[in-house]
Amino acid sequence: MLKTKYLLNTVGSHAIFWSLIFSFFVVPTLGYQEQKLAYIGAYASKLLPQMILAYGMLFILVPYVLNRYGKVLFGISVGISLYLSFILYTFIRYYGFERIFPEYYRLPPEVDFWWRATDFHYFAQNAIWFLFPAVIFMSVRYYKHQREALELREQKKSAELNALKNQLNPHFLFNTLNNLYALTLKKSDQAPEVIAKLSEMLDYILYRCNEEYVPLKDELNLLNNYIALEKVRYGKRVSIQFESRVEQRVKIAPLLLITFFENAFKHGVSQEIKQAKIHAMLEADSELIKFSITNTVTSHKAESDERQAIGLTNVQKQLRLIYPEKHKLIVKEHGELFMVELKIELR
Incomplete structure (x- = not known):
């Protein structure tokens, strides 16, 4: 019973967190957009890569890379994970939302999937958006661990x-x-x-x-x-x-x-x-x-x-x-x- 309640609380708090992240980027400017559904879809395409990167860092990279092999390998792993998240985002956007809402994006034909996947400037523009939720997660987790360690001490x-x-x-x-x-x-x-x-x-x-x-x-x-x-x-x-x-x-x-x-x-x-x-x-x-x-x-x-x-x-x-x-x-x-x-x- 206690485990079920804890699981529900955890899932609920994470769902609220991602809803707030999504709302933070979408709601302030939604009223100015003519094609609201397309606009929402453009930001929704970032949500899955953000989630994968955040949970990957929290449950894989920190315990199994940072704690075992140090900061250098952890930094390299974060860079690789960030690039893979960018690839996933590019794939979802190019083969998904841009096909569903072509009148909203209106991009030239040469700006295809591989062009974007290998464009460092385009990657740098989006990297901060992918890291933002992960940094919040890491900060909250670090604060929680510090508080628990202080209480134990x-x-x-x-x-x-x-x-x-x-x-x-x-x-x-x-x-x-x-x-x-x-x-x-x-x-x-x-x-x-x-x-x-x-x-x-x-x-x-x-x-x-x-x-x-x-x-x-x-x-x-x-x-x-x-x-x-x-x-x-x-x-x-x-x-x-x-x-x-x-x-x-x-x-x-x-x-x-x-x-x-x-x-x-x-x-x-x-x-x-x-x-x-x-x-x-x-x-x-x-x-x-x-x-x-x-x-x-x-x-x-x-x-x-x-x-x-x-x-x-x-x-x-x-x-x-x-x-x-x-x-x-x-x-x-x-x-x-x-x-x-x-x-x-x-x-």
């Missing part, structure tokens, strides 16, 4: 981003719940404060960052809560400085920057015997977001931990998906320092 992008976020959120929760677990074991008086901050962070992650872009101020609040929790956990083992200058209306993809802090604490502070240091800076205006973070690293850390954190890998993927060609991420290690620099263009 957007669907793939959304699916990948959801998958990345589903990986990122548990990773974040694992770290913060570890903080709370450590405090409850010590029966610390700071546990209620930790629970309050963790509750605020979870509320943000679960309910307020489901949009593609969120206010950077909200992300900044999330970062400050996370840092506060980590400072409770590590105490004097870490010295952290976080400077920020953010304009009010700036937006960013959610849960990007927190990953860099997670990475700094997990691979810098947790493995440091002495006091670890973290320094971060965030600047943002309507055109550019600049973020940098530097943390100390230990020389004895496991090889598997080096720059391979799940969160860092995910944020690199997210940047490629959300900010293609508009971001620059530099990750480097210099001596006992691990540094990340990120720039995101907003325009």
Whole structure:
């Protein structure tokens, strides 16, 4: 049933298209013609060659020549097909309509079929008429394919981003719940404060960052809560400085920057015997977001931990998906320092 309906819709839309093409050339000047039937026949003789050329290009030349052998052979094939369409048109007109309406055409005897079939000037005059419907068909088909490809890319992008976020959120929760677990074991008086901050962070992650872009101020609040929790956990083992200058209306993809802090604490502070240091800076205006973070690293850390954190890998993927060609991420290690620099263009 659905296939039948689709077929009827397709045939109907094509019939309307060819009717409009025919009407476009005939109707405007039909009122000025004395022999209207002959005049209509003159344009009708072009319709069949136009249809054959258009469908031939659409269903044969594009999929089997252009897509397989390239533009050069496709161009040659179009030229040959165009000439064959011209031959067909000349045949229909000479042996058909000119015989039916001789008083309308009144051509000299020497202008016979072979004379026209080999006349390049006559061919060039008619070539544009044959190509016109085919170009429209090709343009509509190309636009449709581009739209479908764009929709598929957007669907793939959304699916990948959801998958990345589903990986990122548990990773974040694992770290913060570890903080709370450590405090409850010590029966610390700071546990209620930790629970309050963790509750605020979870509320943000679960309910307020489901949009593609969120206010950077909200992300900044999330970062400050996370840092506060980590400072409770590590105490004097870490010295952290976080400077920020953010304009009010700036937006960013959610849960990007927190990953860099997670990475700094997990691979810098947790493995440091002495006091670890973290320094971060965030600047943002309507055109550019600049973020940098530097943390100390230990020389004895496991090889598997080096720059391979799940969160860092995910944020690199997210940047490629959300900010293609508009971001620059530099990750480097210099001596006992691990540094990340990120720039995101907003325009």
